[in-house]
Amino acid sequence: xxxxxxxxxxKPPYYAVIFSSQRxxxxxxxxxxxxxxxxxxxxxxxxxxxxxxxxxxxxxITVAYFDSEENIRAWKRNAExxxxxxxxxxxxxxxxxxxxxxxxxxxxxxTSQIG
Amino acid sequence: xxxxxxxxxxKPPYYAVIFSSQRxxxxxxxxxxxxxxxxxxxxxxxxxxxxxxxxxxxxxITVAYFDSEENIRAWKRNAExxxxxxxxxxxxxxxxxxxxxxxxxxxxxxTSQIG
Numbered sequence: 433x434x435x436x437x438x439x440x441x442x443k444p445p446y447y448a449v450i451f452s453s454q455r456x457x458x459x460x461x462x463x464x465x466x467x468x469x470x471x472x473x474x475x476x477x478x479x480x481x482x483x484x485x486x487x488x489x490x491x492x493i494t495v496a497y498f499d500s501e502e503n504i505r506a507w508k509r510n511a512e513x514x515x516x517x518x519x520x521x522x523x524x525x526x527x528x529x530x531x532x533x534x535x536x537x538x539x540x541x542x543t544s545q546i547g
Numbered sequence: 548x549x550x551x552x553x554x555x556x557x558k559p560p561y562y563a564v565i566f567s568s569q570r571x572x573x574x575x576x577x578x579x580x581x582x583x584x585x586x587x588x589x590x591x592x593x594x595x596x597x598x599x600x601x602x603x604x605x606x607x608i609t610v611a612y613f614d615s616e617e618n619i620r621a622w623k624r625n626a627e628x629x630x631x632x633x634x635x636x637x638x639x640x641x642x643x644x645x646x647x648x649x650x651x652x653x654x655x656x657x658t659s660q661i662g
Contacts, residue, residue, distance in 0.1 A: 437606060441644075448648050454552075454553075483567045485600055485601060485604075485608050489600075492600055493598060501651075521656055525656065528656050529554075529598075529653065530654045530655065531556075531653045533565075533649055535646045535647070536649060538645065539645045540644045543641045
């Protein structure tokens with residue numbers, strides 16, 4: 433998925449979908465799908481934000497934040513997303529791990545917080 | 548932190564520390580610290596694994612998995628880690644977000660699962 437930087441999430445509790453993946457070689461339509469899925473995710477009920485990055489080795493981590501497990505399940509079942517999930521298994525990823533977690537505590541730091 | 552690929556985590560529940568960060572320019576000792584912290588984390592009680600990646604834009608995500616919140620707190624207080632956290636705020640990161648979450652469900656996919 434594309435890299436929009438930091439997610440501006442509310443105070444916990446909320447939910448995180450942690451998606452770790454290894455890309456196969458070649459684009460094969462991945463870039464445009466990733467952009468479309470980021471756009472579509474942002475339209476889902478309860479979507480709170482997303483953070484995503486991928487190294488030159490093709491290993492990437494995307495974390496999407498939602499307000500509830502129910503809204504995560506609805507996003508999983510979204511028809512266009514479900515088609516992308518199948519294409520992901522067929523073409524784009526050699527391996528992925530997906531974990532659904534409840535965020536209980538959060539901290540942050542910005543340079544502007546110094547002194 | 549260094550990129551060891553996928554973490555081999557047990558069945559949920561367990562905990563995830565999701566660390567999203569923006570690096571400042573220049574290495575300034577970051578690489579050797581990251582290697583040392585990955586080594587040190589792996590020695591902590593309750594450590595289950597780590598996944599980490601960073602893009603060319605300096606935005607990175609590291610997720611460390613632990614068996615309990617108590618062991619996450621102990622790792623936060625580890626003296627060598629605490630010194631690295633301070634150096635992170637002083638030198639290596641312009642911004643970070645740290646979230647502690649309880650992993651409730653997990654799925655995975657490997658190419659070898661096909662057919």
